[in-house]
Amino acid sequence: MGTGRLMRVLHVTHQYAPAIGGAERYITGLSEELARRGHQVEVYTSRATDYHTWANVLPPEETRNGVRVRRFAAWPRRGHTWAALKLGLRHYWPGRAAALAALIYYGNGPICPGLFGAVLRAAPRFDLVHINQLHYSHAATAYAAARRAGLPIVTTPHLHAEQPATYDVDYMLAILRGSQVLFADTVGERDFLVSRGFPPVAVTTAGHGLNLDAFPPQDRAASRARFGLPADAFVVLFLGRKIDYKGLEPSLRAFLHLRQSCPHAYFLAVGPETTDSQRLWLTYGQQPGVVVRGAVSEEERLAALAACDVLALPSTGEAFGIVYLEAWAYAKPVIGAPITAVAALIADGEDGFLVAPTQVQRLADRLAWLVAHPDRARQMGAAGQAKLQRRYTTRQIADIVEGGYTRALRRRRTRL
Structure with a gap:
């Protein structure tokens, strides 16, 4: 223009x-x-x-x-x-x-x-x-x-x-x-x-x-293999600096609830470690299905987005939340917190969900719903992708x- x-x-x-x-x-x-x-x-x-x-x-x-x-x-x-x-x-x-x-x-x-x-x-x-x-x-x-x-x-x-x-x-x-x-x-x-x-x-x-040219198609199976994730797993991705307000702990706790009824679920946590996350890993120890990576290359970042089924980032400290756009670039549904900025971006129930980080059980329920409704989950991801291409x-x-x-x-x- x-x-x-x-x-x-x-x-x-x-x-x-x-x-x-x-x-x-x-x-x-x-x-x-x-x-x-x-x-x-x-x-x-x-x-x-x-x-x-x-x-x-x-x-x-x-x-x-x-x-x-x-x-x-x-x-x-x-x-x-x-x-x-x-x-x-x-x-x-x-x-x-x-x-x-x-x-x-x-x-x-x-x-x-x-x-x-x-x-x-x-x-x-x-x-x-x-x-x-x-x-x-x-x-x-x-x-x-x-x-x-x-x-x-x-x-x-x-x-x-x-x-x-x-x-x-x-x-x-x-x-x-x-x-x-x-x-x-x-x-x-x-x-x-x-x-x-x-x-x-x-x-x-x-x-x-986003510059959409920077988000080329990725092979899903190869992306999963890169992180040691099974091809048939349901993958929850946390992507960002691992600091308290980003919602890592409630996301992990919700995943652990999900894992009890969905043993093929995996939690992929990607992003720079902080003293907050180091304390968290010490508290929870090594948990089945949890895969942790620190700071990664841009290539690995894109592979993580392609590998997941949903991005879970119920952060309370976002001015916008560009990572939600990045997930939508690969047609993934997203979960964010209902704060002013994120609530203006994510249409709850249409291209993702809004869940407060204090609502761990509700977050676990939303993850379980996505597991049970894969077609609807794909539709939500596609709606986010369309929004991205239309406006962002x-x-x-x-x-x-x-x-x-x-x-x-x-x-x-x-x-x-």
């Missing part, structure tokens, strides 16, 4: 590929698609791949698929940094003291000392700045520099409506108020922003998208974002 006008765009984000994560995948896919369309896109980001440490492991500069990426060294996130964040979050509300907001800014990171000056110096080369991911500290740094330079600002906050720490700090609210356009991930996020007083004309529902491809998201950029530039000119 396109706007017809080529633009010079600076994307500022906390992390960028090869770093993994939903927000990282969003900005990487968007940057590459806009560059493919002929826009001049540069990315300013940290050198990190892990927000737990902000360790500087990536090169300062590189070009990835037509996108120039400039990375800045960040201060490391250590024990005292986490302590500052916890102190700030514990006492910030309701007094909203500026000193506590400063602790939140410091504790969140990434603190990149060179970022502010670099944005300021580069400003004449760009038409606008697009800030990706609100609650990390790069957002406030980029916003301050862009404001001083007089550049239009658009923001994709990826906020979690249920988690005030992702948006309800004064400097974060200032970014939202000062942006010409806000890109909401879901209708639920848009409605939430409007309910908080942001003008509807400034909030556009965009969402995440990278090209469709880029169309929406291009339109938002054009409106931001028009509003800026009108104000001037």
